[in-house]
Amino acid sequence: MPNDFNQQVIEEFRANAGKVGGPFEGSRLLLLTTTGARSGTRHTTPVAYLPDGGERVLVIASAGGAPRHPAWYHNLLANPQVTVEDGVFTYEAEATVLTGEERDRAFARAVETSDGWAAYQAKTDRVIPVVALRSIDTGPPNVGGATSFGAVLTRIHDGMRREIELIRAEVAAGGPGLGAQLRVNCLTLCQGVHAHHVAEDQGMFPMIAEQHPEAADVLQRLDEEHRKIAALLDELQRVVTARDVATATVLAEVDRLAAELNAHLDHEEAQLIPLIDG
Structure with a gap:
């Protein structure tokens, strides 16, 4: 891919919190920054990715x-520590090349999502590598481009909104059964929403309650909404892990979750951002 095209995608990605048009529109894309194997220079490349659970x-x-x-693959072989930008967070990660059956299962999941991956493999004699990027804990989350706590919250929420929109489109476009990668996508979303709500319950909400006693009713409602969403997350996880589940059943659960989650995010932003940014 030409460098000028790459740079255009990188700039659009960073300007729009991970959303880009053109050939990457509607796809999951991240920016991968590696260290040159020979030069030691940092290089950033747009790369499509697959969710693989909450940790990688x-x-x-x-x-x-x-x-x-x-x-970029040769670079990370020489220097496995890389930087990842996913549209919400920027973080350091450890790159590991998958081998054997683990690589084959992961690549088969990719082919389920797009037969383009199979076409790429058919064009070359090399075995196309699959690389896992696992986040390294280096301190508080880095939400690039956010200039206030309210902007951080909105950026995280927008990431959830976009992911559930992508999953809904994937389920709606799928066949009668649910593919392995789509199951992983759903489960990864559930893990991410749950982790965010736990962080709010244990951190942000108690802080707001202490500093703004007048917000007690708002926080109580948000807590109740967290409980409703937790039940919907549990149900979606139950459905997608069931054998021979129908796509229509999954779509109904995704729609239920999307409606409740989007309404909750809108309400939380309207009520809390004036407090945390004020």
């Missing part, structure tokens, strides 16, 4: 089916 994401070194691995 997967990227595929397809290079469009070219005969050689992409430069």
Whole structure:
């Protein structure tokens, strides 16, 4: 991919919190920054990714089916610590190349989402690598571009809104059964929403309650909404892990969760951002 095209995508990605148009529109994209194997120079590349649970994401070194691995893959072999920008968070990660059956299962999941991956593999004699990027704990989360606590909250919420929108589109476009990667996508979303709400329950909400006693009724309602959403998350997880579940059943649960979650996020922002930014 030409460097000028890459740079255009990078700038659009950073300006729009991870959303881009063109060939990447509607896809999951991250910015991967690696250290040059020979030069030591930092290089940033837009790369499609697959959710893989709450602790890591997967990227595929397809290079469009070219005969050689992409430069970023050679870089992370030499220097496995990389920087990831996912549109919400910027974080350090450890890159691990998957091997054997683990690689094959992950690549098969990718093919389920798009037969383009299979076409890339068919074009080349090399086995296209699958790389896991696992977050390294380096301190408080870095929400790039956010200039206030309210902006941080909105950026995180927007990431949830976008992910559930992507999942709904994937379920609606799927066949009669639920593919393995789509199951992972749903479960990863559930883990992420749950972790965010736990962090709010244990951190932000008690802080607001202490500083703004007048917000007691608002916080009580938000707590009740967290409980409702937790029940919907449990139900979605139960449905997607069931054998031979129908796509229509999953879509109904995703719609229920989306309606409740989006209403909750809108209400929380309207009520809390004036307090935490004031």
